[in-house]
Amino acid sequence: MNAPADRGDRDVDRFRALAELDGDDPRRAVLRGDLVADHMDLARNLARKFDRRGDQLEDLIQVATIGLIKAVDRFEADRGNFYAFAIPTIMGELRRHFRDTGWAVRVPRQLKELHVTIAAGRNELSQKLGRAPKPSELAEHLGLPREQVYEALVASAAKQGTSLDARLAEPSGDRFGYEDERLAEVDNRRALGPLLAELPERERKIIVLRFFRGLSQADIARRVGVSQMQVSRLLAKTLERLRAALGEDTLAG
Amino acid sequence: MSEVETSPVARAHGVRAVEVRVSADAEQVPLLRSFAADIAMRMDFDLDAIEDLRMAVDEACSLLVRSALPDTSLHCRFEPEDHAIRVNVVVDADRPAAPSSDPMGWQILTALAESVTESVEAVDGGHRIRVELRAVPGETDRR
Numbered sequence: 222m223n224a225p226a227d228r229g230d231r232d233v234d235r236f237r238a239l240a241e242l243d244g245d246d247p248r249r250a251v252l253r254g255d256l257v258a259d260h261m262d263l264a265r266n267l268a269r270k271f272d273r274r275g276d277q278l279e280d281l282i283q284v285a286t287i288g289l290i291k292a293v294d295r296f297e298a299d300r301g302n303f304y305a306f307a308i309p310t311i312m313g314e315l316r317r318h319f320r321d322t323g324w325a326v327r328v329p330r331q332l333k334e335l336h337v338t339i340a341a342g343r344n345e346l347s348q349k350l351g352r353a354p355k356p357s358e359l360a361e362h363l364g365l366p367r368e369q370v371y372e373a374l375v376a377s378a379a380k381q382g383t384s385l386d387a388r389l390a391e392p393s394g395d396r397f398g399y400e401d402e403r404l405a406e407v408d409n410r411r412a413l414g415p416l417l418a419e420l421p422e423r424e425r426k427i428i429v430l431r432f433f434r435g436l437s438q439a440d441i442a443r444r445v446g447v448s449q450m451q452v453s454r455l456l457a458k459t460l461e462r463l464r465a466a467l468g469e470d471t472l473a474g
Numbered sequence: 475m476s477e478v479e480t481s482p483v484a485r486a487h488g489v490r491a492v493e494v495r496v497s498a499d500a501e502q503v504p505l506l507r508s509f510a511a512d513i514a515m516r517m518d519f520d521l522d523a524i525e526d527l528r529m530a531v532d533e534a535c536s537l538l539v540r541s542a543l544p545d546t547s548l549h550c551r552f553e554p555e556d557h558a559i560r561v562n563v564v565v566d567a568d569r570p571a572a573p574s575s576d577p578m579g580w581q582i583l584t585a586l587a588e589s590v591t592e593s594v595e596a597v598d599g600g601h602r603i604r605v606e607l608r609a610v611p612g613e614t615d616r617r
Contacts, residue, residue: 355518
């Protein structure tokens with residue numbers, strides 16, 4: 222794990238330097254820009270995870286980049302590894318983007334209303350059942366035919382549109398420099414992966430549900446079968462543990 | 475390139491086994507996860523379980539596509555059982571790279587699926603890498 226450790230070391234030094242530079246020092250803007258540019262692979266990587274909703278990758282990369290800039294600005298070098306701080310920050314930005322944007326495609330009004338009805342039904346049933354409802358339960362609860370529920374569920378997955386030309390315009394070829402992206406991805410993944418593997422099963426599940434599935438603490442509590450308070454405590458403890466482990470690794474390297 | 479084949483055997487929930495063959499290319503992965511989500515929806519998985527499966531299939535395919543030889547196919551077989559679905563994904567590669575050697579991807583995969591297995595076997599002129607995951611319709615169906 223030499224590569225990520227070296228890289229982490231260099232990052233820590235640069236983040237310290239950034240914190241020490243005065244706000245209007247021109248060197249600060251340069252360093253800040255470098256730090257953002259050097260972690261773009263992370264932003265791209267996370268943006269790709271959200272591409273499933275049919276949005277265009279380039280737009281998502283821009284959103285992820287805003288998250289990255291926020292992470293660079295807010296990160297305190299003494300808190301350990303930058304990745305452990307940047308990943309949740311970028312994921313949060315991407316999720317906010319999806320929460321705040323409306324329908325990108327023209328969906329018949331009836332289907333839009335159905336989407337709202339289904340979302341409400343989902344909440345009601347989740348409360349009542351203590352778990353996410355099945356499509357059949359939604360259909361019964363709302364008095365709708367099952368096919369109509371399917372239609373609405375598929376439509377909500379496509380709430381963000383994509384151009385028919387998107388795939389042609391963005392071949393998986395060289396335009397985004399995939400080769401580099403994957404090399405860098407190895408860094409992130411190598412650093413976090415083994416630490417994740419060492420966590421107890423429940424803690425690992427909580428981390429994956431929170432940061433990769435984007436569930437709320439309440440939803441996680443329901444699914445793991447503990448109270449929301451416990452989820453909050455376990456999350457804080459586990460993140461602390463990951464940060465410490467990544468930090469030590471950085472020092473050791 | 476995409477081909478879809480459905481089995482003639484209908485199960486209790488009326489969802490049949492489906493086999494999909496696509497180019498082993500990252501671009502095709504969204505198609506496969508949509509397939510997985512649609513099948514799970516029709517098998518009446520709960521909405522959380524549908525999302526988990528979508529993400530697990532995405533991760534499994536992404537892990538394999540990375541190792542695949544250029545211009546080869548990724549085979550993905552969805553096998554509905556009475557209270558579960560089995561997803562079997564296979565590619566041909568030049569190196570015997572076990573998918574679990576990407577610890578991050580593997581951890582995400584094992585946290586989202588009920589069980590996951592992998593295999594790497596030598597075949598003519600290379601290696602065949604396989605990931606099989608099993609997912610269940612909801613938390614209460616977990617062992």
